[in-house]
Amino acid sequence: MSLTRREALVVLAGSATLLSGVVPLHAGTDEAEAEIAAFTGGAEPQPGRVTLTVPAVAENGNAVSVTVEVDSAMEGGDRVESVLIVADGNPRADVAVFHFSPLSGTAVATTRIRLARSQTVSAVAKMADGTFLLDRRAVEVAVGGCTG
Amino acid sequence: MSSRPRVRVPQTASVGEMIQIRALISHQMESGQRRDSTGQLVPRRIINNFTCAFNGQPVFSCEMQPGIAANPYFEFTAKVAESGTFSFIWVDDDGSVYTDEHQISVS
Numbered sequence: 427m428s429l430t431r432r433e434a435l436v437v438l439a440g441s442a443t444l445l446s447g448v449v450p451l452h453a454g455t456d457e458a459e460a461e462i463a464a465f466t467g468g469a470e471p472q473p474g475r476v477t478l479t480v481p482a483v484a485e486n487g488n489a490v491s492v493t494v495e496v497d498s499a500m501e502g503g504d505r506v507e508s509v510l511i512v513a514d515g516n517p518r519a520d521v522a523v524f525h526f527s528p529l530s531g532t533a534v535a536t537t538r539i540r541l542a543r544s545q546t547v548s549a550v551a552k553m554a555d556g557t558f559l560l561d562r563r564a565v566e567v568a569v570g571g572c573t574g
Numbered sequence: 575m576s577s578r579p580r581v582r583v584p585q586t587a588s589v590g591e592m593i594q595i596r597a598l599i600s601h602q603m604e605s606g607q608r609r610d611s612t613g614q615l616v617p618r619r620i621i622n623n624f625t626c627a628f629n630g631q632p633v634f635s636c637e638m639q640p641g642i643a644a645n646p647y648f649e650f651t652a653k654v655a656e657s658g659t660f661s662f663i664w665v666d667d668d669g670s671v672y673t674d675e676h677q678i679s680v681s
Contacts, residue, residue, distance in 0.1 A: 489643040513641055517607050521641035524650075529633045531592045531653030537636070538643040540605070571643070 458514035462550050462560075465510045465523075471550050471560035476509075478549040478561040487541040487571035494524065496533035496551045496559065503555035506533035510552075515545025515567075540571035577601050577621075581662055583676040589655050595626065595634075598647045599664050599672060605640035621646055621672075623665040629658040656680055 462471065479493040496506045505528065511521040521540075526533045533551070541547070544567045551559040582596040599621065606618025618640060625635040634650040652660070657680045664672040 493649075511641075516641050517605075518639055518641060520639050522639060523637040525632070525635040525637075527632045527634070529628055529631055529652055529654060530650065532651045534651055535634065535636075536647075536649035538647050540641050540643050 453514055453516055453519035455514050458512045458519040458546075458548065461512050461520045462510065462548065465550055465552070466558045469556075469558050471558035473560055476549055476551045476559040476561045478547065478563050480547050480563045480565050482564075483566045483568065484541060485568045487543070487567040487569055489538040489571070490541050490565065490567075491536060492539050492547065492549075493534070493536040494549045494551070498533050498553070500526070500528060500531060500533060503553070505554040506530075507552045507554055509533070509535070510548075510550045511537075511539065512548045512550070513539065513541060513545055514548070515541065515543045517542060541565055541567045543567055543570045577664070577666070577670070577672050579662060579664065579672055579674040581660075581674050581676055583660050583678060585677070586679045586681070587654070589680055590653060592651050592653050593678075594649065595652055595660070596647070596649050597624070597626065597662055597674075598645060599624075600645055601664075601666075603640065603642060603644045603646065607640065619667045621664045621666050623663075624648060625663045626650070626652075627661050627663075628652060628654050629656070630661075633660070654678065654680055 475497045477495045484490040494509050498506045506526050509524040512519050524535050546564050548562045579599045584593050587593050604619040608616045626633045633652050660676045662674040
């Protein structure tokens with residue numbers, strides 16, 4: 427895609443409008459926590475056993491690799507049903523929900539997400555026994571994926 | 575817009591072996607937040623769901639929001655006890671469905 431100078435200026439002007447706060451730029455901590463509460467049904471997720479791996483510094487916010495790994499036997503009550511990924515600095519806090527099954531073998535999955543700015547990414551795992559686990563990581567974003 | 579799936583599944587595995595699956599599909603994942611050259615919001619159009627099943631049983635799936643990067647990519651594991659077929663389904667906001675299948679021989 428190539429832009430003429432005029433088009434480029436219009437795009438820049440549009441971005442400036444966004445930056446000026448006419449449109450909410452990011453979901454914020456409250457919305458992120460609300461997404462987590464909706465996922466857990468109000469239960470307090472406990473830290474530990476879930477590991478969220480993200481780069482400490484992301485050069486490009488348009489595609490940031492995210493890996494979630496839950497230490498689980500994937501049998502009986504010690505089985506991961508699903509994992510919610512939340513990014514509190516994006517226009518919309520909820521990013522994805524992974525669903526695992528006994529055929530998954532492990533509760534390990536990787537995807538690529540958009541990060542609009544430097545922010546905190548959270549992963550909440552729902553266990554088959556009804557408990558919830560949490561990990562959070564801060565990510566410095568050099569160039570925001572402003573379309574998140 | 576072409577949405578071509580590219581999936582990697584081993585062709586063979588032993589019973590109970592943990593296998594690695596990678597699935598990528600070409601898709602712009604238009605977030606609905608972006609503005610075009612006239613300043614109008616470009617309507618959202620993303621793939622909102624991805625599912626992997628083995629012989630009809632769920633293995634892994636993902637509900638996606640616009641925060642998933644363009645050309646959605648997933649890497650996950652599977653442990654199967656028999657030969658069979660992995661099926662992959664992507665669902666687009668516009669109702670399109672993209673599919674792929676891979677056989678695995680388990681011994």
